[in-house]
Amino acid sequence: MGVSVVVTSGKGGVGKSTVALGMGRALAQKGRRVLLVDCDAGLRSLDRMTGAEENLVFDISDVVFGRCAPAEAIYPCGEGEGLFLLPAPSAGENMIRPAVMRKLVPLLKRYYDYVFLDSPAGVGGGFRSAACAADRALVVCSPDPVCVRNAVAAKELLIKLGIEDKRLVINRFNGPLFGATGAYNDLDGVIDAAGVRLFGVVPDDTLLAAAFLRGKRAPAASSAMKALCRMAGRLEGEAVPIPDTF
Numbered sequence: 122m123g124v125s126v127v128v129t130s131g132k133g134g135v136g137k138s139t140v141a142l143g144m145g146r147a148l149a150q151k152g153r154r155v156l157l158v159d160c161d162a163g164l165r166s167l168d169r170m171t172g173a174e175e176n177l178v179f180d181i182s183d184v185v186f187g188r189c190a191p192a193e194a195i196y197p198c199g200e201g202e203g204l205f206l207l208p209a210p211s212a213g214e215n216m217i218r219p220a221v222m223r224k225l226v227p228l229l230k231r232y233y234d235y236v237f238l239d240s241p242a243g244v245g246g247g248f249r250s251a252a253c254a255a256d257r258a259l260v261v262c263s264p265d266p267v268c269v270r271n272a273v274a275a276k277e278l279l280i281k282l283g284i285e286d287k288r289l290v291i292n293r294f295n296g297p298l299f300g301a302t303g304a305y306n307d308l309d310g311v312i313d314a315a316g317v318r319l320f321g322v323v324p325d326d327t328l329l330a331a332a333f334l335r336g337k338r339a340p341a342a343s344s345a346m347k348a349l350c351r352m353a354g355r356l357e358g359e360a361v362p363i364p365d366t367f
């Protein structure tokens with residue numbers, strides 16, 4: 122039986138899909154079977170970021186409305202890689218209901234080691250649907266006060282949903298910008314303000330962003346991909362230390 126991980130944030134555009142995809146690719150490279158579920162109905166992105174966009178026929182709405190079996194709406198992302206995508210529909214915000222996810226996700230966990238639930242922005246119905254069947258949660262935020270405030274809101278909702286295993290991913294870390302902003306003395310300040318234990322820090326990295334936005338794999342030199350690989354190791358239970366510098 123696999124593990125379901127919701128990747129969420131509250132605020133939009135902070136890197137949920139990037140983190141889900143990067144960790145998914147890293148785990149697939151380690152030989153795991155990984156399913157990315159795009160829960161962002163109406164504003165999907167993983168279809169393009171995985172490079173699977175052109176092959177798609179069905180999506181999760183077809184599964185929900187019984188137009189196809191779950192397996193028919195799941196697509197491989199690259200040849201023999203172990204990474205798969207269950208895409209979101211291009212329209213129909215909030216059409217994926219929590220009751221459906223509570224039935225679907227346990228079924229998917231039978232076939233995949235990891236099921237990443239890529240949450241939409243906000244803390245409304247889409248968030249609840251993505252999170253309701255998760256075993257654990259990664260709360261993504263960039264190290265600025267607005268984003269941290271939204272991460273706190275997301276954390277509170279995760280608590281209400283009964284998800285105990287919540288960890289913080291600080292994404293798009295840029296040392297000079299962080300220092301110049303001066304909102305926090307150090308990353309401990311961010312972690313304390315969010316009130317969630319740290320899982321990893323992902324540097325701001327143009328190499329990773331450019332690759333993922335074109336549906337390509339991140340190059341080996343990508344500092345962000347290296348951080349995501351370390352986080353994949355941590356998810357596997359390996360004792361991978363968090364470096365002091367990024």
Ligand SMILES: Nc1ncnc2c1ncn2[C@@H]1O[C@H](COP(=O)(O)OP(=O)(O)OP(=O)(O)O)[C@@H](O)[C@H]1O
Pocket residue numbers: 130132133134135136137138139140161166240241242292293294323324325326327329330331333334345
């Ligand atoms: N570590 C990073 N370094 C550089 N750019 C990044 C990083 N993480 C994400 N980005 C960029 O930030 C933008 C938003 O990323 P992404 O789509 O993953 O965010 P999201 O939280 O899923 O957004 P949404 O709320 O719209 O679903 C993208 O252009 C992406 O390439």
Ligand SMILES: [Mg+2]
Pocket residue numbers: 137138139161166239240241
């Ligand atoms: Mg996204």
